[in-house]
């Protein structure tokens with residue numbers, strides 16, 4: 559029997575050291591044999607955000623043991639791997655370098671192909687562990703560093719139709735949670751405390767809701783939370799503000815996604831919508847998008863909740879797809895902390911942006 563393709567994925571772009579081994583499964587989705595994640599949450603907690611130098615040092619300390627664990631769990635012999643794939647961007651340069659150089663060393667030592675993976679492409683393909691998706695599809699990518707609407711035409715072929723002009727959605731969740739004293743990372747905490755709050759209590763702004771096409775903005779929302787802070791006296795008040803923040807986010811996402819769907823329809827015949835990235839774990843966001851997809855007749859796919867946040871299985875599946883197309887990289891390939899999925903899209907951040 560022909561040996562099935564085995565791919566290792568390595569992810570160190572931010573604060574998770576992760577290694578996964580997956581096996582091709584023909585026409586069916588690939589199998590995850592191991593998906594080991596070592597989170598640095600404890601390291602960065604007291605700073606309220608990720609400290610790049612500490613993160614890089616932690617990756618260096620953990621990468622060997624995480625890789626050994628993945629090999630042991632998958633029962634795969636290192637020499638049986640067909641390729642080594644690793645995140646080469648976007649992310650923190652000092653962190654990317656740890657994982658990508660480790661991947662280079664393995665590729666040289668094993669004499670196997672090296673595959674550079676875009677972290678965002680990993681998120682984009684993450685639902686394909688359950689269903690193979692037909693291109694093109696519309697993607698809402700919502701993570702700690704990125705918030706974008708993209709038309710996914712094919713592997714490595716993306717058209718950005720909307721982006722945040724300031725904070726990413728996950729960043730807005732994290733900053734709001736920090737202001738409310740909920741700790742880090744804030745997204746899951748806001749979701750949890752919102753359940754106890756009144757979402758209609760505070761009226762918060764919805765920046766650029768009626769202009770800027772599918773582009774989004776969240777910085778004003780966070781500032782409004784800061785201003786409302788003096789009204790917060792009790793725990794219930796905090797929960798009300800968290801719930802009002804989340805409710806406002808839902809309204810923004812609903813309106814902008816509807817616009818993105820319209821634009822997608824004008825450009826393609828696709829009917830598939832994918833939501834991926836850490837924030838896609840939020841149940842309220844899932845609910846509102848499900849409702850919208852029913853109204854607009856889109857077929858909706860999410861990654862499994864455990865594959866929403868950063869992981870190496872999503873890097874390995876992208877590696878596998880690239881392997882099948884022989885998209886290998888030379889050993890002098892460098893990490894790129896600003897590697898965009900749509901390199902033609904214009905930079906839309908900061909003051910003076912015209913919408």
Ligand code: KG4
Nearest residue numbers: 701702703728743745746836837840867868
């Ligand atoms: O994709 P991810 O793990 O890392 C990046 O590539 O950025 O996303 C992390 C982000 C964080 O901002 C975190 O607060 C947010 O995802 N997040 C959530 C939830 N779970 C994670 N935001 C809202 N609700 C959640 N349940």
Ligand code: ZN
Nearest residue numbers: 701836867868
């Ligand atoms: Zn991510």
